[in-house]
Amino acid sequence: MFENLQDRFEGVLTNLRGQGRLTEDNIKETLREVRMALLEADVALPVVRRFVEEVREKALGEAVTRSLTPGQVLIKIVNDELVSIMGQANEQLDLTTQPPAVVLMAGLQGSGKTTSVAKLARWLQEKQKKSVMVVSCDVYRPAAIEQLKTVAAEVGAEFYPSSGDQDPVEIAKRALDSARKHYKDVLIVDTAGRLHVDVAMMDEIKAIHAALNPIETLFVVDAMTGQDAANTAKAFDEALPLTGVILTKTDGDARGGAALSIRQITGKPIKFLGTGEKTAALEPFHPDRVASRILGMGDVVSLVEEVQAKVDRDKAEKLVKKLKKGKDFDLADFKEQLEQMNQMGGIASLMEKLPGMGQIPEHVKNRANDREMGKLVAIINSMTLNERRFPAVIKGSRKRRIAAGSGTQVQDVNQLLKQFMQMQKMMKKMKGGGMAKMMRSMQGRMPPGFGPGGGLPPGGMPPGGFPM
Known part of the structure; x- marks a missing residue:
């Protein structure tokens, strides 16, 4: 996500860093480029206007013109304004109510609503230690009920059964009653989607809302619809008291216009980003971390959080002990490293959180993908x-x-063996006290907490796995 915007901003900010001092002329030129970058990213025009005006006003202030590093100060202003339009801080789910806390999901058909129900159920169970029940009120698409049943089983959430001949409001009421009887902490309710906002849809979801009185009403919207995502969210909010937004399919959106527009257009915070098809691919939305990604500074905080949460510590320690005993790093170990990378959302998800990824040539990025x-x-x-x-x-x-x-070519096997041999050589240097020596020599080459050896070898995994 934000790939196009990141590329454009990188060029603009590189020019700024070289400026000895800022003048009205070079600020004007810079803001023209920023404006074009935002419009190309499909950010809503009112948001672009406000953003550019705020940056201009602060950039022409006395603190900037007197600074010894005016270019850096202006970059900070751009960063702060990006954070401001996206909502300042992460807005957490509000579950402070008598259980079960009801979370109502709304959205258009095809926005990824049902998958988001499963992702949210998994996130609540794993991160918040909540017991979760899910129910589908989509009586128009029997496949939607079956889909929810399947993904609920995958994430270990309790599924309340429903069918196409039932009334959606009655389904919702019975599910709430069942969630109470089974002492569930959270009930997530999936509702019917339509191809567009229509009166019948709104009346139905209003009736469900009135019957459940949910503490959270989340609008699920496809990031790839750009500023239309913000406009659709606004239409829903006028009929339904939304409390937040889940932005889906962000892994397929290189522009990022929706993320930058929604808060300003609707006044509602983005609470989560859907970052892939897997049920683990949901992450809380942190405006400051997203701004950092847009400006090419990565998101090391999220990266370290993922490492700590998803790396199998026992396996990592076992590998370290094996190396200390002088045993060779073999292909089984290599496979384990790749699988741990996959567990963390894949290499594409990790790479976009690393600082400086925008400077890596496209053909190199393409080689380091999840398919490879x-x-x-x-x-x-x-x-x-x-x-x-x-x-x-x-x-x-x-x-x-x-x-x-494996359905591959002999040259692919050769390539793997070549990558493995390079990695094995690194591992040999880590035997005994070699690891500490190598860590010291590599110190400072990568962000804190990212792997001994300080970088991704050709195989894609830091040697010895991620640090604990």
């Missing part, structure tokens, strides 16, 4: 246990068999 990682795992899965332990035995005929078994 999936290919590496498939190749290792096609090997025997002996081949994984002793990669040196993999020669011509074995390579052909492995390639055929």
Whole structure:
């Protein structure tokens, strides 16, 4: 997300850093570029106007013109204004009510509403330690009820059954009664979506809202619709008292216009970002961290939080002990590292949180994607246990068999083995006191807390896994 905006801002801000002092002329030129960047990102015009005016007013202030580093000061102003239009701080879910706390989900058809119900259920269970029940009031699409049943089972949330011949309001009331009887902390209610905002849809969801009196009413909207996402959210808010927004499919949106427009257009905070198809791909929306990503400074705080939450510490410690004993890092260990990376949302999700990713050539970024990682795992899965332990035995005929078994080419197998050998050499340097020595030599090359060795090797994982 924000890829296009990040590229444009990077050029603008690079020019600014080189300025010895700021004048009205170069501020005007800079803001013209910023304005174009925001419009190309499909940010709503009123939001662009306000943003540019606020930055101009602060940039022409005395504190900037007298500063020894006016370019840096202006970058801070742009950063602060980005945070301001997106909502200053993370707005958490409000669950402070007599259980069960009801969360009502609204949105258009195809916005990712049902998947977001499952993602939110998983997040509440894992992060907030809540017991969750989910129910579908979408009686118009039987497939929606079945879909929710399937994803609820995947995340371990209790599913309250419903069917297409029932009244949506009655379903909601019975689900609430069941959630009370089963002492659930949270009830998440999925509602019917439409292709557009219509009267019948609004009347139905108003009736459900009146019957449940939810503490949270979240509008689920597709980020790829740009500023239309903000306009649709506004239409819903006029009929329904929304408390926040879940912005979905942000992994497919390179512009970011929706994220920058919604708060200003609707007055409602974005509470979560849907960052992929997996049920774990939901993250709280932090305006300051998103602003940092847009300005090419990464989001190391979120990255470290993911590492701490999702890395299997036992496996990581086991690998460290193995290396200390002088045993070789093998392909089974390599596969484990790749799977842990996948567990954390994939390499694409991690890379966008790293500072300076905008400066990496596109062809390099394309090589380090989740599909390539999936290919590496498939190749290792096609090997025997002996081949994984002793990669040196993999020669011509074995390579052909492995390639055929994994649906890849022999050159892909060769590439994997080459990457593995490079990584194995790094690991050998870490035996005994080598790890501490290598850490000291690499110190400062990467953000704090990101992997011994300070960078991503060709295989995609920091050597020795992520730090604890």
